[in-house]
Amino acid sequence: MYMPNKPNKYELKIMCLCDAKIHYLLNAFIYVGKDTSPNPRKLAVPTLNVLQLVQPIINSNRNITGDNWFSSIELVKELKKCGLTYTGTLRKTKREIPTEFLLNKDRSALSTMFGFTKDLTILSYVPKKRKSVIMLSSLHHSDEIVQNEKRLPEIIDFYNSTKGGVDSLDQKCACYNVGRRSRRWPLTFFFAMVNIMGVNASVIYKSANNENMDRRSFIVSVGGDLIMNHLKNRVTVQSLPTDLRALIKWHIGATVEASRVDIHVDNKRRRCYMCHSDNKHPHKCSVCQKGICKSHSVNIVKCLNCTE
Structure with a gap:
């Protein structure tokens, strides 16, 4: 798939649902464009994708944060049926947005306009003159403003946090990437799975053992196992x-001294x-006493402490 805004223009597009704090991948699937499966309710493609991703956490009272490609009032209503809330940016081309919330030249910078319904909050924030950001949330139901120099609404502050x-997960995968160049997409997808499994396994290990092991040491340990x-x-x-x-025995922790071939000079x-x-x-050989040359023997080097 061609994605001009990404560093890698051509790549597989994988839809992911990640934890916002520990970046654990909960669910994912390969995005193949418009689905050809039956859609009797005529739901939008982004809505269908989100509903597919949230299957493992239905009725868990969690919040979903997404960008403006996913955000819509239709999605918020569907997630409410699943026991979930939603927070995200909203494209200005959406028909549901009241005209008062669209960009107005007369609005001052750092001003915010709120709109409320029973289950939904929409806001229009002007970070600077002639620019506005529209947000949608079913989690927040107040017009609280964070008291700082930007005077951000609480919804935007929560969204930024x-x-x-998903971006943090991509960054972790790219930091220790096992992928290799390949023209076979199944192999590329396999490399992506291994990267994600490394991140997930690290999160599980830290949570289960209450140990703050860095990812590099964890990956080396897993690779050795x-x-x-x-x-x-x-x-x-x-x-x-x-x-x-002898080198393999040293790696696996076997007793090298009992089976090594050491050099002994004889007349x-x-x-x-x-x-x-x-x-x-x-x-x-010091073990079998057979004649041996230097090419078929090995010297084991030890420090003074280990020879005592």
Whole structure:
């Protein structure tokens, strides 16, 4: 899909529902454009997408924050049936907006106009001359203004504090990205899933263990656990080079000293039992006492504390 406003112009578009505070992904699906499935109620495409995303949290009394592509009075009414509230910016082209809330040259900067119904609040805020922002909320039902230099309405202040859930998730995924360049979209989608799973797993781990581990250390730990079974199987391969086997045993925490091949110099020269050539060498294995060359042996380096 072509998205001119994004850093990557061509990419898969994934609709996501994230927690605004911890950026945990709750639900997602690939956006393929206008759905061809039956729509007897004639709901708009953004409304259908949001209703699909909120299925795991229906009747949980949560609030959904979205941008102006999703926002509509139709969506607010549908979410109310699901036991959810909504807060978001509203496009000025929506027919439901009263003309008084549209941009007026006579309105002063930092002024706010409110409109209330039984279940809905709409406002028009002028951050500077000849510019306005229209907001929609079914969570707020007051005209409270935050007392600061911008005199922001409480609805806009709440929106600014909760709107970055998906963007923060994208930022975390891009920081430690496992993706590789590929022309196959299923593989690209798989990489995106792995990135998201890394973020979700980190959130779950921190919540369950009450431990503030940074994401880099967590990803390294998870990566080591994922390859552990493969390393344990590979170390049993008889044709594996000795130095590589010793390195794998060091990674998996096995006892290297009992099976390592160390170099011992002897006056008697022997043929290396692992070489095809008939060259003689003055070294032998400290375990099996067989002749060995330097190419098929390994030195284990230890610090002074570990040799005691």
